Amino acid sequence: xxxxxxxxxxxxxxxxxxxxxxxxxxxxxxxxxxxxxxxxxxxxxxxxxxxxxxxxxxxxxxxxxxxxxxxxxxxxxxxxxxxxxxxxxxxxxxxxxxxxxxxxxxxxxxxxxxxxxxxxxxxxxxxxxxxxxxxxxxxxxxxxxxxxxxxxxxxxxxxxxxxxxxxxxxxxxxxxxxxxxxxxxxxxxxxxxxxxxxxxxxxxxxxxxxxxxxxxxxxxxxxxxxxxxxxxxxxxxxxxxxxxxxxxxxxxxxxxxxxxxxxxxxxxxxxxxxxxxxxxxxxxxxxxxxxxxxxxxxxxxxxxxxxxxxxxxxxxxxxxxxxxxxxx
Amino acid sequence: xxxxxxxxxxxxxxxxxxxxxxxxxxxxxxxxxxxxxxxxxxxxxxxxxxxxxxxxxxxxxxxxxxxxxxxxxxxxxxxxxxxxxxxxxxxxxxxxxxxxxxxxxxxxxxxxxxxxxxxxxxxxxxxxxxxxxxxxxxxxxxxxxxxxxxxxxxxxxxxxxxxxxxxxxxxxxxxxxxxxxxxxxxxxxxxxxxxxxxxxxxxxxxxxxxxxxxxxxxxxxxxxxxxxxxxxxxxxxxxxxxxxxxxxxxxxxxxxxxxxxxxxxxxxxxxxxxxxxxxxxxxxxxxxxxxxxxxxxxxxxxxxxxxxxxxxxxxxxxxxxxxxxxxx
DNA sequence: AGCCTGTGCACCGTGAAAGCG
DNA sequence: CCGCTTTCACGGTGCACAGGC
Numbered sequence: 001x002x003x004x005x006x007x008x009x010x011x012x013x014x015x016x017x018x019x020x021x022x023x024x025x026x027x028x029x030x031x032x033x034x035x036x037x038x039x040x041x042x043x044x045x046x047x048x049x050x051x052x053x054x055x056x057x058x059x060x061x062x063x064x065x066x067x068x069x070x071x072x073x074x075x076x077x078x079x080x081x082x083x084x085x086x087x088x089x090x091x092x093x094x095x096x097x098x099x100x101x102x103x104x105x106x107x108x109x110x111x112x113x114x115x116x117x118x119x120x121x122x123x124x125x126x127x128x129x130x131x132x133x134x135x136x137x138x139x140x141x142x143x144x145x146x147x148x149x150x151x152x153x154x155x156x157x158x159x160x161x162x163x164x165x166x167x168x169x170x171x172x173x174x175x176x177x178x179x180x181x182x183x184x185x186x187x188x189x190x191x192x193x194x195x196x197x198x199x200x201x202x203x204x205x206x207x208x209x210x211x212x213x214x215x216x217x218x219x220x221x222x223x224x225x226x227x228x229x230x231x232x233x234x235x236x237x238x239x240x241x242x243x244x245x246x247x248x249x250x251x252x253x254x255x256x257x258x259x260x261x262x263x264x265x266x267x268x269x270x271x272x273x274x275x276x277x278x279x280x281x282x283x284x285x286x287x288x289x290x291x292x293x294x295x296x297x298x299x300x301x302x303x304x305x306x307x308x309x310x311x312x313x314x315x316x317x318x319x320x321x322x323x324x325x326x327x328x
Numbered sequence: 329x330x331x332x333x334x335x336x337x338x339x340x341x342x343x344x345x346x347x348x349x350x351x352x353x354x355x356x357x358x359x360x361x362x363x364x365x366x367x368x369x370x371x372x373x374x375x376x377x378x379x380x381x382x383x384x385x386x387x388x389x390x391x392x393x394x395x396x397x398x399x400x401x402x403x404x405x406x407x408x409x410x411x412x413x414x415x416x417x418x419x420x421x422x423x424x425x426x427x428x429x430x431x432x433x434x435x436x437x438x439x440x441x442x443x444x445x446x447x448x449x450x451x452x453x454x455x456x457x458x459x460x461x462x463x464x465x466x467x468x469x470x471x472x473x474x475x476x477x478x479x480x481x482x483x484x485x486x487x488x489x490x491x492x493x494x495x496x497x498x499x500x501x502x503x504x505x506x507x508x509x510x511x512x513x514x515x516x517x518x519x520x521x522x523x524x525x526x527x528x529x530x531x532x533x534x535x536x537x538x539x540x541x542x543x544x545x546x547x548x549x550x551x552x553x554x555x556x557x558x559x560x561x562x563x564x565x566x567x568x569x570x571x572x573x574x575x576x577x578x579x580x581x582x583x584x585x586x587x588x589x590x591x592x593x594x595x596x597x598x599x600x601x602x603x604x605x606x607x608x609x610x611x612x613x614x615x616x617x618x619x620x621x622x623x624x625x626x627x628x629x630x631x632x633x634x635x636x637x638x639x640x641x642x643x644x645x646x647x648x649x650x651x652x653x654x655x656x
Numbered sequence: 657a658g659c660c661t662g663t664g665c666a667c668c669g670t671g672a673a674a675g676c677g
Numbered sequence: 678c679c680g681c682t683t684t685c686a687c688g689g690t691g692c693a694c695a696g697g698c
Contacts, residue, residue, distance in 0.1 A: 016663045021690060051435035053688035055380040056668045070405050077398050084426050093432055096424040098412040104421055107379035108331060241599035248601035271569035273576035333669060344682050349671060381669035384687050
């Protein structure tokens with residue numbers, strides 16, 4: 001089962017390798033008739049270019065490495081699909097990798113990197129930086145001067161906070177995530193300001209609890225928190241589900257006895273009972289911006305590219321019990 | 329920012345390219361001292377082999393293409409991690425792609441394919457078959473003679489059925505998935521036999537409903553189904569969550585007024601309230617078998633490799649209300 | 657001459673076989 | 678046989694150039 005090469009096509013067409021190359025690549029220097037003939041033979045032979053040889057000869061590659069470790073949070077199937085589409089439209093091929101293997105990403109196989117995941121460690125950051133390859137971060141990085149497409153955490157958490165403010169439940173608990181996360185930092189910073197504005201004189205830190213974005217941690221804290229609070233601003237959907245569970249076990253009904261808002265608008269949010277009100281981000285827009293940034297990084301390097309912010313959308317479901325509004 | 333090549337190392341070490349090649353590849357024909365020197369220089373220069381050139385020269389590649397379209401079902405983050413680990417141990421590098429791009433998979437860049445997803449279309453199947461590349465299916469294929477690592481659907485659905493049989497709720501509804509799915513076929517076939525055995529004279533088909541593995545479909549049917557049944561054998565967790573929602577909206581409590589079992593043991597199952605009893609599969613074992621099959625496919629081709637079955641595990645949570653057992 | 661069509665060949669980075677003291 | 682070098686092949690690219698009208 002031999003692989004078809006340009007040589008086979010050249011022999012069949014009775015021309016040289018160079019002519020075949022020109023014809024297949026759409027370059028000038030071949031007559032329309034000859035190009036047609038060559039393309040037809042290529043089709044007939046089911047010719048597929050040898051990617052490695054192309055990369056070697058062209059000294060560039062269309063393959064983009066997507067670093068994605070977890071699919072359970074905001075990086076959903078939808079975003080994954082959108083990313084593939086958008087990169088493909090731009091002439092790239094996106095593949096996903098789980099781990100930062102230097103032998104892979106340092107090997108000139110990839111045109112660049114899209115970091116589609118949370119919380120790159122310093123060590124991983126160092127590996128990426130050492131590559132000097134076009135890199136786009138979709139999740140926040142400690143290197144602020146890099147190409148980034150961030151969610152607008154400030155706007156998003158303001159939306160969530162505002163939604164809970166309309167609730168009958170006013171004993172607010174803020175369930176935050178991992179301290180090292182940029183997203184967490186931005187959200188926390190914003191919500192602290194909002195809380196301090198609305199509750200002058202009270203200590204914000206007394207209502208902030210960190211569960212590391214983890215279900216298990218949030219669940220462990222849930223019984224205690226539910227005894228003291230009735231309104232929960234969760235920094236991701238997973239932790240919100242843990243509060244659901246704690247409430248369920250106490251016989252409390254979400255959306256009646258307490259209010260919750262989530263973050264990410266993941267599959268958990270709409271499949272929960274009752275549905276979890278959650279802020280999310282438009283995957284299509286995100287993907288488009290990512291490709292846009294990537295192109296810029298390819299042209300000018302990853303440094304000093306202004307970050308793009310993705311606007312959040314509020315997905316209202318039934319997890320918040322609103323005040324009765326006296327409008328007639 | 330020039331890429332370091334073997335030539336640079338050769339010049340630095342004062343030897344030929346071939347010597348560098350031998351030293352780096354651990355081949356004989358180099359003195360221990362020279363090898364040491366070369367390795368040290370490579371380290372110092374942070375040399376990373378040019379993967380494309382390696383593939384071209386070696387006429388083989390360590391990269392394996394994982395075809396994965398959705399991460400929401402049984403193919404979880406856990407399995408993705410396990411796969412990476414196991415393939416890496418075996419000397420391969422796994423990357424994930426969510427679309428069957430002929431220009432990628434036909435390009436000799438990949439050593440083979442691992443189909444990690446559900447329901448390959450006939451067209452996609454034809455593309456894969458035409459490649460004659462080592463291929464392992466983790467999800468069931470209509471080509472039965474191919475290397476496969478399947479979940480033991482028969483045993484799994486028997487476990488789920490048996491668990492529901494212990495429930496106080498005996499008006500059983502079987503919520504099945506997509507008709508074209510092999511997994512669905514196997515599960516349905518098995519459960520029909522079990523049901524017919526236990527309910528002689530009744531028509532199995534009157535309790536089987538297909539919701540295509542989809543949340544929306546299952547939700548649309550839920551109100552009707554809940555009026556007629558109180559025990560739900562769901563062929564995936566997503567549909568089970570839709571029944572949760574329908575029950576919630578009717579004021580019914582899962583695990584008290586009705587019983588449900590899921591399938592996949594996904595994040596939905598343990599984060600649901602109450603926890604969803606669900607059969608799952610050990611990701612580690614699955615990954616190990618996949619690599620084992622892949623190696624066999626590399627050696628002997630993908631045809632006529634006996635399929636491996638992965639045993640299910642039953643994860644009991646609180647979604648089933650059991651009969652009181654009079655044991656003292 | 658000037659334009660068009662097609663060819664020869666050096667090159668990419670690596671690996672393997674053959675050669676040589 | 679050891680230790681190293683020379684040479685070629687891998688598949689494709691694209692420049693420089695040749696030949697025809």
